[in-house]
Amino acid sequence: MTANMRSHHLVETPTSLVCSTLRSRQPWTTVATMLMQSDSRKWRESTLQSHDISLVVEQEHAEVFQVYKFILISPDDVETGEPTAKARITQLGRDLGDAKAGVIFLLDQENEKEHGDAIKAFMSLQIKLMDVHPSVPILPLTSFDALPSTLKTFQRGYSEGLDDGIQQQVNIDVSRDLLGCCSAGERQLSRQAVDTMSQSGEFFSFRELLVDGQLAEREGQDRMHDVLGPEDGKRFVRFWLR
Numbered sequence: 001m002t003a004n005m006r007s008h009h010l011v012e013t014p015t016s017l018v019c020s021t022l023r024s025r026q027p028w029t030t031v032a033t034m035l036m037q038s039d040s041r042k043w044r045e046s047t048l049q050s051h052d053i054s055l056v057v058e059q060e061h062a063e064v065f066q067v068y069k070f071i072l073i074s075p076d077d078v079e080t081g082e083p084t085a086k087a088r089i090t091q092l093g094r095d096l097g098d099a100k101a102g103v104i105f106l107l108d109q110e111n112e113k114e115h116g117d118a119i120k121a122f123m124s125l126q127i128k129l130m131d132v133h134p135s136v137p138i139l140p141l142t143s144f145d146a147l148p149s150t151l152k153t154f155q156r157g158y159s160e161g162l163d164d165g166i167q168q169q170v171n172i173d174v175s176r177d178l179l180g181c182c183s184a185g186e187r188q189l190s191r192q193a194v195d196t197m198s199q200s201g202e203f204f205s206f207r208e209l210l211v212d213g214q215l216a217e218r219e220g221q222d223r224m225h226d227v228l229g230p231e232d233g234k235r236f237v238r239f240w241l242r
Helices: 020-024 031-038 075-079 085-094 109-115 118-132 144-159 164-179 191-199 202-211 218-228 230-241
Strands: 016-019 043-046 053-058 064-073 100-106 138-141
Touching (some): 031 043, 075 085, 085 100, 085 118, 191 230, 218 230
């Protein structure tokens, strides 16, 4: 069993940690206060190096627990943040120790003018991590207020015996739901187009088109139109190039 797959035996009730520097980091300035107020017995502020939240998840009916080190990422971080989201996750992977890695992504569509195009950034991050960090769970955060409940849901899933495979499937299902939204205009992509990408594996081959900028070329656009059909292909291309 490798180091980052081990669980810890419980000696006493462990405490989850939230990084104190978040208080001065937009858009996460309220996170520390929110988590401390949600349950001060289980949360403590600390200076964390390569991550933002250290979440303790206990195994139900067993005196063991696992630590997940989460990085908080907003849409701006995916394309313009320094250090980039991918670089932060890579660094976290080097510093995990006995913990596991996780990402909490701000999917706040109501404030996209302030925080960036949430769906586009979420899908872009999924694509970027597909090769190098495919097993890292990305938890979508629909609003800041939802953070305590999102973390509790994750803890509950682990304590009830959800393994990495199920967590990855949850991550895939979220990505599939969002694929339909990757469409310019008011209409979403058709179910057939989403099925083509998520079930046939075509979306994995689109990675090169999106990450390497080939989608801006006529050849890449023609390929997308051929696979998805002219209407869905056109809306998908316009979404990523707008």
